[in-house]
Amino acid sequence: MDVVCHVITKLELGGAQEVAMRVVSSLDRRRFRPVLIAGPDGLLTEEAHALQGVELRLIPSLAREIHPLQDLRALWELVATFRRLRPKIVHTHSSKAGILGRIAAWLAGVPCILHTIHGYGVTPAQPYWLQRLLIGLEWMVGRVTTHWIAVSQADRRQGIEWELFTASKVSVVRPGIDPEVFAARIEAAERDRLRAALGVGPEDLLVGTVSCLKPQKSPEDFIRVAALVCQRMPAAKCILVGDGELRPRIEAMIQAEGLQEKVTLLGWRRDVPALLKALDVFVLTSQWEGLPCAILEARASRVPIVATRVGGAAEAIVEGIQGTLCPAGDVRALAGRVCQILGDARLRADLRNGSEELPEEFTIQETVKQYQSLYTYLLHSRRPAGNTMKLQPNRLS
Template identity: 45%
Template sequence: MRSRMTSAPANTRRRGQTTRTRFITKKRIRVCHVITQLELGGAQDNTLTTVERLPAEHYETHLISGPGGLLDDRARRLGERYRVAPHLARPVCPWRDVAAFLELKRLFRTGRYDIVHTHSSKAGVLGRLAARAAGVPLIFHTAHGWGFHAGQPAPVRSLFVWCERVSSRVTDRIVAVSEATVRNGLAAGVGRPAQYRMIRSGIDPRPYREATDVASIRHKMGFDPARPLITMVACLKPQKSPLDFIDLAARVRSKLPGVQFALAGDGELRVPIEASIERNRLGDTVRLLGWRSDIPDLIRASDLTVLTSRWEGLPRVFLESLAAGVPVIATRVDGGPEAVTDGVNGFLFPPGDTPAMAQRVIELMENPAGRSALREGARSSWKDDFDIRHMVGQIDRLYQERVSGVFTRT
C-alpha cells in the first residue's frame, strides 16, 4: 500500500522549479535502474550489483535494459523485477529512439517508481526525459564516463554534449565515478556543481586476494607457466583502442620474445585485431580469450595488466589489479590517475603512446626487483571506497538524503 507524500511548501522551492506530485512507498522505496545494454563491463556489472544489493527492507529495486547483453541471464534471476525495453539500443536511430522513449515512459508510469536511476549515455538521455514525462519524483544518473570526448568529430561531440545538458536539467543528482568525471562534466556545461556526487565504481576485492598458484592457473588457461604473462581485459571497441595493445605486444616481443600476452574480451574490433596479430606474426605470443568468467584468476596470474583506452570513467581493471597486487601500465585518461600513481603501483602514459608503454614494460620485465616493489605498492594502494560494498552504501545514503529532503509525510 502506498501512502501519499507531499513536496516541500511552495515558498521553499527554488524560483522556476517545476512542481511535481510526489509519492513514495509506505515501507519501501520503489527504484528503477535503467541501462542501455547489459554487455560484460564495469558499468553493467555495477548496475546489476546495485540492484541486487540495495537493502530489501528499504527498497523494491527494478531493472530495465535493452536486449542482447551477455549479462541478461544474470538479470533474469531478478524475476519480475527485470524488464526489457526492445527498442533501447546504443546506435542513434530516430524512430527507434522515439519508440524506446515511449516504452520507458509507459514502464515508469505502470511501475509507479519513486526513483529512476539511469546509466550509460543512451539510456541516460532517453531514460531521464521519459522519467520526467512520466512524473517520476526523483531522477538520478550515473556518469560512468561521458559519451562525448575529444576524439569525436566536432558536430558529433556538440550534439552529445547538448543531449547531456538537456538531460541534466531534469536530473536531481548526477553520480560521477571519479573526480575527473565531475570536472569534465562541468567543463562541458553539464549540470551544476551542487548536482554532482562522487561515488567511485567498486569491485568485490576478495576473489582477487585469494592465494595464487600462478603456474597452475596459467597451465589451466593454456599459457606456458614458465613465461611472463601480460594481460589486458577490455571490450574490443574503439574506446579501449585494443589495436594499440597488439602494437605494444609486437614491440615487446621484438626485445623479449619469451613474453606472452592475453587479451580478454570481445567486440566489434575482433576481426581487425586478428588481422594485426597475423600481420605481425604474433600467433604464438598473443591469445584472444574472448569473454571470460574467471577474470580474478587471470589477473592474479599476470605479471602486469595493460589498458590502452582513449577515454574512461574509472577503469574497473585498475581496481581489480590493485586488489590482486598487480602493477598497471595504462593510458593517463580521466579517472585513471586517481587509482594509479607513477612509480608506486604502475605507470601512466598519454593515449596512443605505445612506444613509451612498450619500453616501460620491457624495463619492468628485465627488473624483477622493481616489479616486486610495484606489486607491493599496488596492494597498499587499495582504498575502501574502491569496494563495491562502499559504493552500494553510498548510493543508499544518497537516496535516503534526497528522499528525506524532498518528501514530507501526510
C-alpha cells in the first residue's frame, strides 16, 4: 500500500477540514494507507482520532497565525514526519498548510505533491502589496507542486491568470458532501418541534446561515441583512450556526440593532442537517470562497438559497431554481431577495420542489473516486516507461 498524507492546518468545523476527513476515511485500503496530519486543538480532532483505519498525526507548532519561528519549527516537524512515514503522496489543504506542507514534502523527497485550493488566501480586503506577496509565494511553492486541484472552475481560471500553474497541471474536483444525510425527508410535526425548540412559532419565518465567524464569511453582513429583513417582515427570525473570532463583534451588533429577540447565535452544532430543514431561507454572505460546502448542503436539503456571487457559487446554484445570487457586500440586494422569498409562499414551495437532486460531481463519493484516479495516474507516471496510464481529462480537468 502507498502511504498518502493529507495535511491541513487545523481540524475546525469547515468545508476543507470535513472534505479532508471524508477523503482519508474513504480511500481504498487495498491501495492506499491514509494519514491525516494537522495542527492541535481543533473541534474535529476527537472525530479524526475515531476515524477507522486512519492514522492521525498532530503537529503542535502548526498553527494558522503567521509566526516565523513557530512556522520554521512546524516545517522541520513536517519534514521529520514525512521522512519517517515515507509517503508516496502528500496532499495539502488550506493556504498555511499548503505552503509549509509542500516545502516539507519536497525537502523530504516525496515523489508526488498535491495541493487543493479551497479558495485562495489572497483576499479583496488585503492591501495590494500583500496580495502580490502571497501570489508570489504561491508561485514559488508551485514550482515543487506536482499537481494542483481546484474546487471550482473560477479558482482554476484565477490560478491560470496568476500563472500559478498551466492548464495541464490543474484538475477541478468538487468538495463533495454526503447528499443522503441532507436530502432525507422530515415530517411536518418533527419540523414544527425543531422550530419550536429554536423559539420559532408556526407563523414565524426562519432565516439562517451556517458559517465560521471570520472575515471571509462576513457575518456582519448577515446581521445587517437580518436587521433589514426583520424590519420589513415582522414574522421573520434568524439563526446563525457557527462560532469564531468575530463572535464578540456579532454579539455587539445584535445588541446595537436591537435584535436580541430576533437573532439567535447557536454556536457550533452537529445537527446541521436537521437545522437546515427548519429554515425557510438559507443565506450565505461570504466575501470570497472556493466553493462553500454550506451551499451544497442547503441545496441538497432543498432550502431556498440567497448567497453572494463569489468563487464557485454560480457553479453550484442555478438562478431561479435553487435560489439567487447577489454581489458580495450588497446587503440591500441580499435582504430584498430574502424578503421576496419570505413574502411569497408559492415561490418558496417552487424553490423547494423544483430543485433537482444534487449532481454527482458534488458528492463525496465522486470526490474520492476522482482523487484516487488522480493519485493512481500520478504514481504510475513516475514509474519506469511501460507502466504508465493515460489521464482522462474529461474526468479530472
